[in-house]
Amino acid sequence: MKQDDGNSNFKNKLGKLPPPLFGEDDCDRPACHDMMSQMKKASQASQEKKAVDCPPNSGVLGRASWTLLHTMAAWYPDQPTAEDQQHMESFMSALARFYPCTWCARDFQANLEESPVPTSSRKELCQWMCEQHNLVNEKLGKSVFDCDLKNLDKRWRKNTQDPECKTSGLLH
Template identity: 45%
Template sequence: MSEQPLDTVESGDNTNLPPKKFPKGVVLGADGKPCRSCTSVASWIAMAKQKTQNPVSATTTTLPAETASDLQQPSDCPPDVEKLGWSSWTLLHSITATYPVRPSQELQQETTQFLSTFSKLYPCWTCAQDFQRWLKEDRNAPRVSSRDEFGRWMCEAHNAVNIKLGKERFDCDRWEERWRTGWKDGRCD
């Protein structure tokens, strides 16, 4: 069993109230309430369990490891941060896989604009801000002059997030096999 320490967060503008305590991983929105798009299912469950504890004596919330790894919401619930991320990367990589080999100048401009707009509309505000900052670095400007260039750029963007999350890097030389043609061993045929 793993213990997740509680984070203390000030409750809105009312300084007369004691600080609210939330399980680690719960991200608050601008309204001061937990943000569904920025918080994992595991953190939501930890928060629900915390509500059943005495708030005065609660210092940690325990979530069994097997529960955390097997958590799945019903498919008709709003996505948590992990499902949202997985779905978003699937969409973005699929766009690169169908991008023209030689796109027009107009499509290149529209694609760059789309990525900028996407970074501003992304439902998880902390993820959105992080992606916006990453895009602003000169070396991270979208490369959209060909399918291969765009696919490799998207893979590098995804790897930048993976590194921050402590996940493995993907070999960007294999982006097309993963997202366009299928693996050479035929398992996608």
């Protein structure tokens, strides 16, 4: 008799996942840019002596997390289905529970209690995400962002005005 490895339920769920929200022609998105050159660099790097990869500190983790969160919000559907909304709520709840920085996780949990994630539209989610980021920045003594959707889209969705953004997608 085959012993359950504990992953069968997870594998069953994976088998039932719908296709991605977006079709295969999405590599005009900044998140897809330069994939081939990155793969080439990765291949070359694996042949060279590798530097030590250390676990991220809170600053590195925070920047990466905000980049992911803002970009997810920027590409969230304008008119999400009930299932889309449930998945976004679950994602944020899981993030608040499992975020590796304990203080950050508790702070985000409190923020979610006070201001639950709005999932009824992309605009609301983008602006809420910006407001959440601003709350953190204020606590850290950093500058805050303009939460106007046009500005957010330019930063996190597509910036066709800056030639550098068309090729690299690496604004900091």
